[in-house]
Each structure stands twice: as structure tokens, then as C-alpha cells.
Amino acid sequence: MSKLTVNDLKKIKEDYQSIFTLRGGSYRAKVTIHMGTCGIAAGARKVMNTLMNEITKRNIKDTIVTISGCAGLCSHEPMATIELTEMGPVKYVDLNEEKIIKILEQHVLSGKIIKEYTLIE
Amino acid sequence: MGQHWANLLICAGTGCVACGALKVKAALEEEIKKHNLQDEIKIVLTGCNGFCAKGPLMIVYPDGIFYQILTPQNIPLLVEEHLLKGQPVKDLMYTPPGEKEPIPLMNDIPFFSHQVLLALRNRGLIDAESIDEYIARDGYLGVAKALFEMTPKEIIQTVKDSGLRGRGGAGFPTGLKWEFCAKAKGDIKYILCNGDEGDPGAFMDRSILEADPHAVLEGMIIGAKAIGAHKGYIYVRAEYPLAVERLGIAIDQATKYGLLGKDILGSGFDFEIEIYQGAGAFVCGEETALMISIEGRRGMPRPRPPFPAHKGLWQKPSVLNNVETFANIPQIILNGAKWYANFGTEKSKGTKVFALTGAVNNIGLIEVPMGIPLRKIIYDIGGGIQDRRKFKAVQIGGPSGGCIPESLLDIPVDFESITQTGAIMGSGGMVVMDETTCMVGIAKFFLEFTQDESCGKCPPCRVGTKVMLDILDNLTSGEGKEGDIERLEELAMTIRETALCGLGNTAPNPVLTTIKYFRDEYEAHIKEKRCPSRSCTPLLKFEVNIEMCKKCGKCVKVCPVDAIAWEKKQPAQINKEKCIYCKTCLRTCQFYAIE
Numbered sequence: 001m002s003k004l005t006v007n008d009l010k011k012i013k014e015d016y017q018s019i020f021t022l023r024g025g026s027y028r029a030k031v032t033i034h035m036g037t038c039g040i041a042a043g044a045r046k047v048m049n050t051l052m053n054e055i056t057k058r059n060i061k062d063t064i065v066t067i068s069g070c071a072g073l074c075s076h077e078p079m080a081t082i083e084l085t086e087m088g089p090v091k092y093v094d095l096n097e098e099k100i101i102k103i104l105e106q107h108v109l110s111g112k113i114i115k116e117y118t119l120i121e
Numbered sequence: 122m123g124q125h126w127a128n129l130l131i132c133a134g135t136g137c138v139a140c141g142a143l144k145v146k147a148a149l150e151e152e153i154k155k156h157n158l159q160d161e162i163k164i165v166l167t168g169c170n171g172f173c174a175k176g177p178l179m180i181v182y183p184d185g186i187f188y189q190i191l192t193p194q195n196i197p198l199l200v201e202e203h204l205l206k207g208q209p210v211k212d213l214m215y216t217p218p219g220e221k222e223p224i225p226l227m228n229d230i231p232f233f234s235h236q237v238l239l240a241l242r243n244r245g246l247i248d249a250e251s252i253d254e255y256i257a258r259d260g261y262l263g264v265a266k267a268l269f270e271m272t273p274k275e276i277i278q279t280v281k282d283s284g285l286r287g288r289g290g291a292g293f294p295t296g297l298k299w300e301f302c303a304k305a306k307g308d309i310k311y312i313l314c315n316g317d318e319g320d321p322g323a324f325m326d327r328s329i330l331e332a333d334p335h336a337v338l339e340g341m342i343i344g345a346k347a348i349g350a351h352k353g354y355i356y357v358r359a360e361y362p363l364a365v366e367r368l369g370i371a372i373d374q375a376t377k378y379g380l381l382g383k384d385i386l387g388s389g390f391d392f393e394i395e396i397y398q399g400a401g402a403f404v405c406g407e408e409t410a411l412m413i414s415i416e417g418r419r420g421m422p423r424p425r426p427p428f429p430a431h432k433g434l435w436q437k438p439s440v441l442n443n444v445e446t447f448a449n450i451p452q453i454i455l456n457g458a459k460w461y462a463n464f465g466t467e468k469s470k471g472t473k474v475f476a477l478t479g480a481v482n483n484i485g486l487i488e489v490p491m492g493i494p495l496r497k498i499i500y501d502i503g504g505g506i507q508d509r510r511k512f513k514a515v516q517i518g519g520p521s522g523g524c525i526p527e528s529l530l531d532i533p534v535d536f537e538s539i540t541q542t543g544a545i546m547g548s549g550g551m552v553v554m555d556e557t558t559c560m561v562g563i564a565k566f567f568l569e570f571t572q573d574e575s576c577g578k579c580p581p582c583r584v585g586t587k588v589m590l591d592i593l594d595n596l597t598s599g600e601g602k603e604g605d606i607e608r609l610e611e612l613a614m615t616i617r618e619t620a621l622c623g624l625g626n627t628a629p630n631p632v633l634t635t636i637k638y639f640r641d642e643y644e645a646h647i648k649e650k651r652c653p654s655r656s657c658t659p660l661l662k663f664e665v666n667i668e669m670c671k672k673c674g675k676c677v678k679v680c681p682v683d684a685i686a687w688e689k690k691q692p693a694q695i696n697k698e699k700c701i702y703c704k705t706c707l708r709t710c711q712f713y714a715i716e
Contacts, residue, residue: 003379003386003387004378004386005387006386009261009265009386010262012256019128019254020257020258022125022128023246024185024228027183030183035206036206037206048161049161052126055124065183068207
């Protein structure tokens with residue numbers, strides 16, 4: 001370990017930002033993957049892993065991901081709910097690995113809802 | 122594999138570890154591995170979370186869900202339901218006394234929501250053994266600011282303006298202390314940290330050292346620059362092995378990062394810290410005794426002046442501050458004096474950490490803004506008195522403090538108001554007592570402690586406290602005489618005026634305050650040979666009051682020696698030959714029928 005400078009302190013702080021966003025800090029976006037037995041069977045865990053990998057790869061620090069139980073629409077799993085601080089919650093259905101990446105790019109990062117993937121009443 | 126989506130923060134303070142936190146951690150690791158979640162979920166051991174009554178405990182982020190009283194047996198269900206399926210387990214959450222619905226989120230629980238965390242800002246949030254996590258929470262940025270952007274004078278002025286007063290007990294303004302030492306002549310100066318916490322029931326310093334050791338180191342580096350010291354000592358009791366271990370780890374890490382040692386952060390400033398383990402003598406918390414102890418001699422106070430700011434450790438100008446005082450410094454430097462002075466009252470700024478213990482429901486470590494009413498601490502944060510008993514008194518300030526009665530519960534907690542009651546703020550011990558506690562007995566308990574810990578150097582403390590203790594012994598064993606109260610008061614005043622150090626000066630406080638607020642209890646012990654709270658065994662008759670007995674037979678079931686006879690619809694009867702005076706029946710009887 002070499003001796004630190006003030007800039008090194010700031011760099012360490014930045015590196016850890018996502019961890020402290022996770023531990024009760026303020027976040028910009030929250031993604032909830034529905035992980036009921038139905039969700040898991042339909043591939044929710046794969047969707048989750050893809051999303052986490054993508055978040056790491058893109059070094060996104062202001063987004064947290066969590067899981068919740070069955071959302072009540074078992075036939076449309078895997079599902080996810082996206083909440084941006086400036087927008088109400090949006091539910092996406094019938095997800096796969098490809099779709100979740102698109103949702104991350106367009107909705108989470110750019111604030112554009114992808115209508116065709118959302119839950120249509 | 123991506124980063125972890127969840128962090129499990131397990132409290133690994135001494136209390137939770139004693140309750141089995143590490144076994145819970147091992148079970149969690151095993152279960153998480155079984156479900157192949159080890160790359161998704163991170164387990165972190167933190168310092169004391171504060172809610173000690175509910176340990177072992179764990180917070181699950183990102184949602185901030187609080188789980189309590191965990192055992193390894195709970196873990197398979199918790200992992201499967203919450204971490205695999207996203208359904209938090211209600212049965213393991215906190216439910217307020219008397220209510221049915223649990224409160225899932227930590228920040229919604231009243232114990233936490235009424236607190237303001239400054240000195241404890243990292244408690245239960247960071248891995249206490251990771252310097253990187255400390256740095257990530259603005260750690261050592263205070264040092265950076267102090268070393269590169271501020272002169273010693275500016276640092277002292279900031280601390281003075283913040284209004285920070287010493288958290289060790291007396292409440293002396295910290296900035297002023299630093300200024301005296303900075304102005305003192307001498308090329309070698311020392312900065313010392315007092316971690317010789319010894320009040321019965323107090324664990325503030327230990328918890329800070331265990332949860333956030335770097336905050337204390339950072340405060341000391343800033344203080345060193347302010348007074349011009351290049352060497353510091355942390356005096357901590359050997360009975361705090363975990364605190365000593367974590368401090369050692371912290372010092373090693375800081376040294377490797379160049380935050381201690383030569384040329385800190387490339388600023389040209391040198392400073393090193395050494396841990397000095399005390400043998401556990403209460404008197405060594407007194408500043409002159411502490412310094413003498415570090416010098417390798419028997420820890421005994423000496424008269425002041427000269428004050429340590431001029432002649433301290435090895436006769437060199439020295440500053441000694443409490444653990445909590447130092448833990449406040451980095452944030453004051455980083456955020457400014459004004460920010461800090463926003464918290465608290467006019468004369469008592471900031472927050473105070475208390476070890477809340479005794480008869481309250483929510484025992485634990487709390488940090489509250491100065492000026493908060495005592496009642497709010499005991500009822501909102503503390504959750505009221507256990508077993509629906511009645512509040513009687515709260516003892517503040519340890520053996521140097523005093524007992525505050527119900528009628529004064531609305532006073533604000535600040536240095537002046539507490540002192541007015543006859544107690545002292547002290548270092549933060551807060552022992553709540555219910556109606557079953559005898560106030561003469563509690564005075565005796567604290568005096569026994571100071572009498573035992575008296576170093577023996579000055580006669581008022583050595584002899585005076587012994588004579589007072591003898592009188593209290595008489596009172597609690599039914600041999601009290603008329604005039605004993607007056608004798609106690611006279612002795613107390615003399616000791617207070619003449620003892621050499623703070624230990625002796627304040628030793629009579631528990632007796633004086635209990636006489637002041639509970640004189641009737643003293644009188645009952647003397648005149649009627651009766652203990653109103655039925656706690657002093659020699660004054661009890663161990664007889665059943667037939668009028669009050671509801672004939673329920675509960676006492677019969679709990680008696681360990683079968684000394685109670687009872688038949689249905691008949692009052693109980695105690696066989697005095699068999700009775701061992703253990704008082705189990707007394708505590709069990711809800712109708713106060715046993716006298």
C-alpha cells in the first residue's frame with residue numbers, strides 16, 4: 001500500500017459510492033425484480049444477474065436493485081418495477097435478458113419508458 | 122459477475138458477539154452459499170448498531186430492513202424468504218411493546234428515528250475494520266482540510282466557535298483547552314485520548330472505538346496539528362479487548378496509508394499514535410492520574426495547578442480529550458463550526474451519546490441532540506419501563522452523578538440543567554430505575570464502587586467515603602439511627618470540598634441527590650425500619666399480607682425451596698424456617714402482598 005494523497009482519498013470515496021447508495025444513501029433509480037416462485041421459475045434470477053452485470057460494467061452508482069415477492073400476475077413473469085425519483089413506478093412484464101438491458105439503457109438511464117414492454121391493462 | 126445487490130450488515134459489537142452474532146454470521150454464509158447467492162449478497166460485520174437489547178441483529182440493505190434477536194436456526198427461513206424470494210420475514214422484525222404489527226424499516230423504529238447521529242454517524246453502517254469504508258464516508262477529509270487549508274489558530278477557532286464541550290463529564294470547552302496548550306511554551310507536546318471508561322453501565326467509548334476507530338484517530342490528528350503535538354496516546358482499558366484490537370488495526374491501516382507517521386498526506390506534518398492499555402482502575406480516568414499511569418507509575422491524581430496544558434505527560438504541555446469528543450472533531454472541521462452549533466441548546470452544542478440501560482425496554486447506545494427532554498429519551502427512545510412497572514428515577518453521570526426523579530423528567534438534557542438537579546452530565550451513563558429499586562440501596566451501590574476505586578491518596582476520599590458507606594450499610598440492614606441523614610449530608614459536603622480529585626469531589630453526589638429527592642425513603646429506613654421498595658432484605662418480614670393476597674398461588678410455584686404453603690382459595694403462608702430470603706416470590710407477586 002502506498003502513501004495516499006488527498007486525491008486518493010476522493011478516489012476511494014468515489015469507488016465506494018455505489019455501496020453507500022445501497023446502504024441507505026439517496027438513489028436516483030430503484031429497480032425491483034419480482035422474485036416469487038413463479039418469477040424464479042420464469043427466469044427472474046437470470047434477469048437479475050444480467051442487470052447486476054450490466055450495472056457493474058457501466059459503472060452505474062446511483063441505482064439500487066432489490067427484490068420483492070410475487071406481484072400477482074404470475075403468467076407475465078419475470079417482472080420488474082422501475083422507480084425513478086422524478087417519475088412514478090412503472091411495471092415491466094415478460095422480461096428476458098435482452099429486454100432488461102434495453103430497459104436499463106432507455107428507462108433507467110435516459111428516463112424514456114418503453115411502452116411495449118410495460119404492463120398493459 | 123456483477124456487484125452485490127444486497128448488503129447484510131451484522132452488528133458485531135461486544136454485546137451482539139456475546140449473544141452469538143458470529144454464529145449467526147457463519148450460518149448466513151453457509152445458507153447463502155447453499156443457494157449460490159454468495160456473489161450477489163455481501164455480509165459485513167459492523168460495530169455496535171445501538172439497539173443492544175435486540176441483539177444479535179442485522180440490517181438488510183437496500184431496503185433497510187431491521188431483523189432482531191437472530192439465531193442460527195432462523196437463518197434458513199430468512200435467506201429463503203427474504204433473500205431468495207423477496208419476502209421479508211415479519212416474525213423476525215421489531216414489534217413495539219403492546220402492539221401487534223412489526224415495523225420493518227430500521228429508520229421507522231422509534232428507538233432510531235428520534236436519534237441524531239454525529240459522533241456515531243458511521244455506527245452500524247461501515248465495516249469497522251475497513252479504512253476504505255471509513256474514507257468513503259468522508260473519512261480523513263477533515264484531516265486533509267486541517268493540514269492543507271487551516272492554520273492551528275483557525276482550527277482552534279473553529280472548535281471554539283462550534284461550542285463543543287468535553288464529553289468526558291465536566292464539559293470544559295474543547296477549543297479553549299486546545300488554545301491553552303497551543304500557547305504553552307515547549308517544543309514537545311502530547312495529545313491524549315481518554316478511553317478509560319469505567320462507570321457502571323456505561324459503554325459509549327467502547328462502542329465508538331469498536332464501531333468507528335478511525336474517527337477518533339482523525340480527531341486526534343487534527344488536535345495534534347492544532348496544539349503542535351507529534352505524538353499521541355490512546356489510553357484504553359485492557360478489559361476492552363475488541364476495542365483495543367480494532368484500534369490496533371485502524372492505526373496499522375492509517376500508518377500504511379500515510380495518514381499517520383511522517384509527512385501525513387504529503388503535508389509535511391508528522392504524528393504518531395500509541396495505544397496504552399490501562400489495568401482498569403477507575404481513578405485513571407482522572408487526567409493527572411491517567412498521565413502518571415502512562416509514565417509507568419501507579420495511577421494517582423496530583424493537585425492542580427499546574428494544569429496538564431502546561432505540565433502534563435512527562436511534564437510536557439498536554440491535551441487530554443474523551444473518545445467521543447475526538448469523534449466529533451472531523452465533522453466539525455469538515456462542515457464548519459456553524460453547522461455543528463445548529464445542533465443543541467445555547468450553551469450546550471451538538472449531541473451527546475448515552476448508554477441507556479436499566480429498567481427501560483430499549484436498552485442500547487443512543488445519540489441525541491442536547492436539549493432533548495429526559496422524558497423523550499426514556500419513553501420515546503427507551504420505549505418506557507419494562508414489565509409495565511412505574512418509573513422511579515434515572516441515574517445520570519455514573520458514580521459521580523445523581524438520581525433524577527419523575528418530577529424533573531421534563532428538563533432538557535444539557536450541561537447546565539443536569540447540573541442543577543445535583544447530577545452531572547458525566548460521560549453518558551444513563552441508568553433507569555423502576556419502583557422496585559431502593560434509592561438508599563442505589564446510593565450504597567455507587568458509593569461502594571467509588572469507595573472501592575478510591576486510590577487512597579487523600580483522606581477525605583479514602584476515609585470519608587468509607588464512613589458514609591458504613592452509615593448506608595446500617596440503614597439498609599435496619600440499624601439506622603436518627604441523625605444519620607444529617608451526618609451523611611455533612612460528610613458529603615466535607616468530602617466534596619476537600620477531596621483531591623474529581624473522583625472524591627463527586628463521590629457523594631449519588632447520596633446527596635437521593636437524599637434530596639427521596640428523603641422519605643431514607644426516613645422510612647431509619648424510623649420505621651422499612652424499605653418502601655421492598656428491596657433491602659434485612660428489612661423485610663417475608664410474611665404474606667392476608668388482606669392483599671389474591672390467593673392465586675403464583676408465589677408457590679416460583680419458590681425454589683418449597684417454603685410457601687397454599688391451598689386453593691386460601692392465602693399463601695411462608696415457612697420462615699425453610700425460607701432462604703431470595704425474594705423470588707416478592708418479585709413474582711403482582712399484588713404486592715408479600716412484605
